[in-house]
Amino acid sequence: MRNYIKSEWYRVTHTPTIYVFTGILAGLALLFNLLLWFLDKVDPTFPYGTTAFSLSNLAWMMTMLFYVGMILVYLVFADDKKNGSLKNSIAFGISRIEIFMGKCVVSTLVSLISLAVILLVFLGSAVLLLEPGVEPRAVEITLQGVACVIPMAIASEALGLALCSFCQKEVVAGIDWYVVMVAIPQICYILGLKFEPLAKIAAWMPHNYLGREVIANMSGWHCLWQTPEGVAKCLISGFIGLIVFLIFGLLVSKKQEV
Numbered sequence: 001m002r003n004y005i006k007s008e009w010y011r012v013t014h015t016p017t018i019y020v021f022t023g024i025l026a027g028l029a030l031l032f033n034l035l036l037w038f039l040d041k042v043d044p045t046f047p048y049g050t051t052a053f054s055l056s057n058l059a060w061m062m063t064m065l066f067y068v069g070m071i072l073v074y075l076v077f078a079d080d081k082k083n084g085s086l087k088n089s090i091a092f093g094i095s096r097i098e099i100f101m102g103k104c105v106v107s108t109l110v111s112l113i114s115l116a117v118i119l120l121v122f123l124g125s126a127v128l129l130l131e132p133g134v135e136p137r138a139v140e141i142t143l144q145g146v147a148c149v150i151p152m153a154i155a156s157e158a159l160g161l162a163l164c165s166f167c168q169k170e171v172v173a174g175i176d177w178y179v180v181m182v183a184i185p186q187i188c189y190i191l192g193l194k195f196e197p198l199a200k201i202a203a204w205m206p207h208n209y210l211g212r213e214v215i216a217n218m219s220g221w222h223c224l225w226q227t228p229e230g231v232a233k234c235l236i237s238g239f240i241g242l243i244v245f246l247i248f249g250l251l252v253s254k255k256q257e258v
Helices: 002-013 017-042 051-059 064-077 085-091 096-129 138-166 170-192 196-202 206-212 228-253
Strands: 214-217 220-223
Touching: 002 017, 002 096, 017 051, 017 064, 017 096, 051 096, 051 138, 051 214, 051 220, 064 096, 064 138, 064 170, 096 138, 096 228, 138 170, 138 206, 138 220, 138 228, 170 196, 170 206, 206 214, 206 228
Parallel strands: none
Antiparallel strands: 214 220
16 A cells, blocks of 8 residues: 555646645635735725634634545546546555555645645735734634644545545535535534434534534634633544544445446
């Protein structure tokens, strides 16, 4: 598997996809902060030209990391069946399980590096260009939130890889991913309003607690990862999700068609 990881790492880092992907997101982040800075300079009464407001858009939408991870998986690995690299790997004696785990490792490394670059541009430009705002610890709280969400973000990538391997069409894989990551948690939350046991389960689903236990606005910040209990919920649910989706991926990889 080590040789497969090396070959996939070489392939991914020697194609423009990941660099274009990272550059576009980092550029959009910088453009957003530049726009806030410009509007603040033009209109002194503009209330949103602050670091706290800029970073609040990430803090209360941490689920964006899940979507970004799935898009990255699609861009980097979705064409394996079409370009024949999967068939060649199997022909060289690499098992389907080794291929799946190797992709998970490469996907994780690439996404973490990409995330680090994007955050550096986003947070750095916000601090340099904008006033602190209502939450002077916005950078610290945002970084803490990202760290707490990373395990589940990696889990969502593992799910995406498993579904891309199992489904014949990428569109179907994307729909299935959305159902698991978004639709099912929402359904559980709604049904939990009627059935209390289901409500307790729904409260531990990332899409639900990140949407309902994070407040970051002009009035102040109150994020669940600012408490030990909230950190524990994020990490425990994230690692449980990672284990479940890895097991699912290992099971479906045995049935993967080339």
